Amino acid sequence: MAEAALTTSAAPKSDRRPLTNFTLASYGAPAAPLALAGLPMAVYLPVIYADSDGFALSLGIVGLLIGLSRLSDVVTDPLIGYLSDKWKTRWGRRKPWVLVGTPIFALGMWFLFMPPFEFSDITVFGATFSNGYIWMFAMLTVFYIGSTIKDLPFSAWGAELSDKYHERTLIMSWKEGLGTFGSLVSSFIPLIILFDGQVKPTDAVFWLVLVMCITMPIVNANCLVVVPEWRVVERPKRIGVYEGLKIVIKNKPYMILVIVFALGAIGSAMTNSLSLFFVKHVIQVGELYGAYLAPYFVSQIAAIPLWFKLSRRVGKHKAIMWAIGWYSLWSCFIPLVMIAPSDWFALFAPEKYMGFLSADFQVTATTYLTGVESGKLPVYLVVMCLKGSAIGALSAIPFAMCADVVDVDTVETGQRRAGAYMAIWSMVKKGAYALGTTIGLALVVYWGFDSLAEPRETTNTQFSLLMLAVTYSVLPALIKFASMPLLWVYPLTEDKLQEVQAQIRAKHGIGDAGLAAAR
Numbered sequence: 001m002a003e004a005a006l007t008t009s010a011a012p013k014s015d016r017r018p019l020t021n022f023t024l025a026s027y028g029a030p031a032a033p034l035a036l037a038g039l040p041m042a043v044y045l046p047v048i049y050a051d052s053d054g055f056a057l058s059l060g061i062v063g064l065l066i067g068l069s070r071l072s073d074v075v076t077d078p079l080i081g082y083l084s085d086k087w088k089t090r091w092g093r094r095k096p097w098v099l100v101g102t103p104i105f106a107l108g109m110w111f112l113f114m115p116p117f118e119f120s121d122i123t124v125f126g127a128t129f130s131n132g133y134i135w136m137f138a139m140l141t142v143f144y145i146g147s148t149i150k151d152l153p154f155s156a157w158g159a160e161l162s163d164k165y166h167e168r169t170l171i172m173s174w175k176e177g178l179g180t181f182g183s184l185v186s187s188f189i190p191l192i193i194l195f196d197g198q199v200k201p202t203d204a205v206f207w208l209v210l211v212m213c214i215t216m217p218i219v220n221a222n223c224l225v226v227v228p229e230w231r232v233v234e235r236p237k238r239i240g241v242y243e244g245l246k247i248v249i250k251n252k253p254y255m256i257l258v259i260v261f262a263l264g265a266i267g268s269a270m271t272n273s274l275s276l277f278f279v280k281h282v283i284q285v286g287e288l289y290g291a292y293l294a295p296y297f298v299s300q301i302a303a304i305p306l307w308f309k310l311s312r313r314v315g316k317h318k319a320i321m322w323a324i325g326w327y328s329l330w331s332c333f334i335p336l337v338m339i340a341p342s343d344w345f346a347l348f349a350p351e352k353y354m355g356f357l358s359a360d361f362q363v364t365a366t367t368y369l370t371g372v373e374s375g376k377l378p379v380y381l382v383v384m385c386l387k388g389s390a391i392g393a394l395s396a397i398p399f400a401m402c403a404d405v406v407d408v409d410t411v412e413t414g415q416r417r418a419g420a421y422m423a424i425w426s427m428v429k430k431g432a433y434a435l436g437t438t439i440g441l442a443l444v445v446y447w448g449f450d451s452l453a454e455p456r457e458t459t460n461t462q463f464s465l466l467m468l469a470v471t472y473s474v475l476p477a478l479i480k481f482a483s484m485p486l487l488w489v490y491p492l493t494e495d496k497l498q499e500v501q502a503q504i505r506a507k508h509g510i511g512d513a514g515l516a517a518a519r
Helices: 021-028 031-050 059-086 095-113 132-159 165-194 201-226 241-250 252-283 286-314 316-331 333-339 342-348 359-369 376-388 391-413 418-446 462-481 484-488 494-508
Strands: 121-124 127-130
Touching: 021 165, 021 201, 031 059, 031 095, 031 132, 031 165, 031 201, 031 252, 059 095, 059 132, 059 418, 095 132, 095 201, 127 132, 132 165, 132 391, 132 418, 165 201, 165 286, 165 391, 241 252, 241 391, 241 418, 252 286, 252 376, 252 391, 252 418, 252 462, 252 484, 286 316, 286 376, 286 391, 316 333, 316 376, 316 391, 316 462, 316 484, 333 376, 333 462, 342 376, 391 418, 391 494, 418 462
Parallel strands: none
Antiparallel strands: 121 127
């Protein structure tokens, strides 16, 4: 990173007005229906396609196809990133893509989980297999293409909304908070329909996808109308693709951030893809999965303001280190609770404290808890809430840091290439997530876990269930923890960022600050 030619005091200050809470909320609101989509894609997809309550396909093949479906991102992510940087319209560079990508995204997800025909075996070149594999792969590809068209320019748009170090964190905190609210709603939907007798994963997914398809167009339209997209004045010199890629690779803060985020995404994908299997086969309360998730998401929302305050005090990269440490600590307790004797937790059995509830509710609850180590349930919930309180920081703060590192590129190029940076970021994120999902599912299959087994009369061995718990919690924490040395040497602090922005204004006489808004 080049040294600053001027101190911040010598450079003109940004005259852009601070974003209002309504603008921040309008930009963050699309994260809520996106979270409604996130739960089916991250958690329910393997269960829907590879569980006895779903389409009963092979768990190993489903995991492999999830990974292979991301191959289209190698082409689409750089292409959309480049086009959204270069293609200027009267409505801005980013907004048209969000408008076009939204219906593709929604339709791809709807048909992925609600196929219009029943799956059956087909024979191709002498090999017989279910056509469900082909359908899943095709709809995943459509979904991910829609996601790229919509989400990549949307993220680049957010990176350009402010040039202030802490306001960028605030933007992503709003986005993460509203996204977590969407996750909270998504966790309550399976819990609500439970009382109507709808206990299968397919029931929950139907309502989640339906609510997403209704709300996403509404909040996305509001965002397109309310949130400004700043006109960006760039120097006329063109940067070639190869030269531009070399500049990205030399951007040390960005490359560190990409590696950190990739490790985090791999760990998160392993946890999310195994979450419902863990609740169904280890805790044995798959029907109460919504009740398991709801406190987890509440803890995320409650902790976001605390992580934001910590990042203001110690810096963004150090706040992430604290969050990873906190997450890793509590992750280690999950398999320990599993192998501990049930007698240790007898005091916490929920049945002992339900006397004030109606008789019908007690009968229903007792039905679901029969044969379960119920004393461990409250302990699992407490550990999950403590662990989950770090997720907001691990999601929101890296995105704010990504907006910072684009400024380093602008010093070299004189251009605002947030789209290109978000394309690489998105491609790495999707690839890492697909890799994490594939690794997680492959490992538990290797260790003998059978997703089609009956949970309470299981043929799974105690070892396979223990390794399911370890792969769900401990291994992801270790992978996230591996990024600690890189965060320790992360160079782009608040003071350094101010120097970089001073260079932009002094060297190029440009910047997205203080320019007129383009609606």
